[in-house]
Amino acid sequence: MSFEISVSRRLGDTLVQCAFVADAGLTALFGPSGAGKTSVLNMVAGLLKPDEGRIVVAGEVLFDSTSGTDISVQARRAGYVFQDGRLFPHMRVRDNLLFGSSDDGLMSLADAAEFLGIGHLLDRWPRTLSGGEAQRVAIGRAMLSNPRFLLMDEPLAALDRARREEVMRTIERLRDELGLPILYVSHDRAEVKRLAGHIVEI
Numbered sequence: 001m002s003f004e005i006s007v008s009r010r011l012g013d014t015l016v017q018c019a020f021v022a023d024a025g026l027t028a029l030f031g032p033s034g035a036g037k038t039s040v041l042n043m044v045a046g047l048l049k050p051d052e053g054r055i056v057v058a059g060e061v062l063f064d065s066t067s068g069t070d071i072s073v074q075a076r077r078a079g080y081v082f083q084d085g086r087l088f089p090h091m092r093v094r095d096n097l098l099f100g101s102s103d104d105g106l107m108s109l110a111d112a113a114e115f116l117g118i119g120h121l122l123d124r125w126p127r128t129l130s131g132g133e134a135q136r137v138a139i140g141r142a143m144l145s146n147p148r149f150l151l152m153d154e155p156l157a158a159l160d161r162a163r164r165e166e167v168m169r170t171i172e173r174l175r176d177e178l179g180l181p182i183l184y185v186s187h188d189r190a191e192v193k194r195l196a197g198h199i200v201e202i
């Protein structure tokens, strides 16, 4: 099982609640704006503490309010890809990719650059990249951090149609070739139908 999640957390007037079990592959959290999708990703990443619940990823208990388990953000080893890329503007692409990378990782910088088709961009500054290029670099940075699983928060939302297609193909390859569990947030039904093996409505 990739994800076994059952969490609740009150945020102001909103009660975010979510429970599901998902097999390997890409699992989509699908729902309207404000439903709590990003909050669930943040709970899995360890950035937001559930009031109650249990989070198990690839068989490892990351959080359990009953037993008091709460693994640190670093030890959870999530690769997180945000909607807006969030590259460090003062670092070239190469240094963005190497930020948080480890030698015993999933792949080398050269392998990741090849996989993502960004080898020609390594010396560029983030501000000179197209949206699709920047998002592929952000995915590369997450992959190089030696993650045990990936969290992706609407990684296509800021892109135009052509760039969406480009990044969507990259995500399909990640899903099919790396075998990492992926939890993917979107409110686009067509995107979710194409990418996800399992859809969780929230």
Ligand SMILES: Nc1ncnc2c1ncn2[C@@H]1O[C@H](COP(=O)(O)OP(=O)(O)OP(=O)(O)O)[C@@H](O)[C@H]1O
Binding pocket: 011, 012, 013, 014, 016, 031, 032, 033, 034, 035, 036, 037, 038, 039, 040, 187
């Ligand atoms: N710190 C906070 N204090 C009060 N309310 C909050 C806080 N953080 C989030 N919320 C509320 O919790 C709800 C869930 O937010 P969240 O960002 O998880 O939703 P979402 O489904 O990811 O939305 P979107 O698709 O618009 O990104 C929203 O109604 C939001 O306003």
